[in-house]
Amino acid sequence: MSRTERSADAVRAAARLAKVAGTALVEADLTLPQYRVLVFLDAGERPASHVAALLGVAPSTVTAAVDGLVARGLVERRADPADRRKVVLALTTAGRGALRRGDDVVAARLDRLLGFLEVDEAETVLVGLAHLNRAMERSLAERFGPPAGDPGP
Amino acid sequence: MSRTERSADAVRAAARLAKVAGTALVEADLTLPQYRVLVFLDAGERPASHVAALLGVAPSTVTAAVDGLVARGLVERRADPADRRKVVLALTTAGRGALRRGDDVVAARLDRLLGFLEVDEAETVLVGLAHLNRAMERSLAERFGPPAGDPGP
DNA sequence: TATTGTTATACTCTATAACTATA
DNA sequence: TATAGTTATAGAGTATAACAATA
Known part of the structure; x- marks a missing residue:
């Protein structure tokens, strides 16, 4: 696979995936x-x-996204007792429900898309995306500890 | 891989890939x-x-993107003699050069990212993205013929 | 002084709708 | 009438900068 094809494939796939997922998420009332x-x-x-930091967006972008989630009771903003500058974000029960509905609509749309491929090709797509995310997480280095409430390995 | 993980992986990968590619393309003066x-x-x-239609965006979005490319001499707008409503878009020589520079900066950034993976994992990512694009192209059906100037199979 | 988060503001990408010109 | 493309306009997502509170 040439250098050119790799770049073109990556950009095409990113744009298309974002579009497909964004369209699907409308059904779950999520951006x-x-x-x-x-x-x-x-x-x-x-x-x-x-x-x-871990999503790779500006703090103000998180504020904007979270405002809508808090207004609908899907996320809570709590003060951190140890450092009162910090606002801890946490899912509510309703938030977990909304997340599952989001998962479902995206997965359904993804399944439909992958239906155009052979089974082993579709599997390669899913495994490849998982590997890609792992690479991106590693590239962010270990500047942040595990999330609170994470049982750890 | 669970349904949830698949959805989350797809959305994460799409957003991250778009960001990485967009940032890289600044170096090539392209959006x-x-x-x-x-x-x-x-x-x-x-x-x-x-x-x-094939990019999955509105006609006005193409107009906006192409305006900038035409202004820099990277793309030509030609009237279609067979149907004078149509505007045929074609790369110029300078356009091919700009495309190659775009390929290079994206590929370099992608190589750096995939360097966090084993060689076979990185290969799976690239093959997966290629399969994904194939699935998307198939889902668009065959509503359009081959491009002019395409030698064909 | 440095950091966290919000607010204010602007820019980019995108879509919808109205318009022109062709068919 | 229907289609191709542009223009005008609006909305979403994002970033930067200024600010308030806290460290």
């Missing part, structure tokens, strides 16, 4: 950034600064 | 939609309506 925050908080509560 | 148009036109010239 793409809101779903990303929910996914992230599912692993455990986190201060907003960690969410921003 | 993400401009690069997508260049990639598309590299296969052959096409009327703007085909570009919009």
Whole structure:
């Protein structure tokens, strides 16, 4: 696979995946950034600064996304007793429900898309995406500890 | 891999890939939609309506992206003699050069990212992205013929 | 002084709707 | 009438900068 093809494939896939997922999430009343925050908080509560850094967006972007989630009771903002500058974000029970509905609509749309491939090709896509995320998490280095509430390995 | 993990992986990967590619493309003085148009036109010239449909964006989005490319002499707008409503978009020589520079900066950034993985894992990522694009192209059905100037199979 | 988060503001990408010109 | 493309406009997502509170 040439250098050119790799770049073109990556950009095409990213744009298309984002579009497909964003369209699907409308059915779950979630925007793409809101779903990303929910996914992230599912692993455990986190201060907003960690969410921003690990999602790779500006702090103000997290504020905007979370505002909508808090208004609908899907996420809670709690003061951190140890450092009162920090706002800890945590999923509510309703938030977990919303996340599952988001998972479902995206997975359904993804399944439909992968239906155009052979079974082993579809598997390669899913494994490849998982590897890609692992690479991105590693590239963020270990600047942040495990989330609170994470039982650990 | 659970349904939940698949959805979360897809959305995370899409957002991260788009960000990484967009940041890299700044070095090549291209925006993400401009690069997508260049990639598309590299296969052959096409009327703007085909570009919009196959990229999955509105016609006005193509107009906006192409305006910048035309201003810099990277893409030409030609009237279609057979149907004078149509505007055929074609890469110029300078456009091909800009596309190659875009390929290079994205590929370099992608290589750096995949360096966090084992060689076979990185290969799975690239093959997976290629399969994913194939699935998306198939899902668009065969509503459009091959691009002009395409030698074909 | 440095950090956390919010607010204010602007820019980019995208879509919808109205319009022009062709068919 | 229907289609191709542009223009005008609006909305979402994002970033930067200024600010308030806390460390």
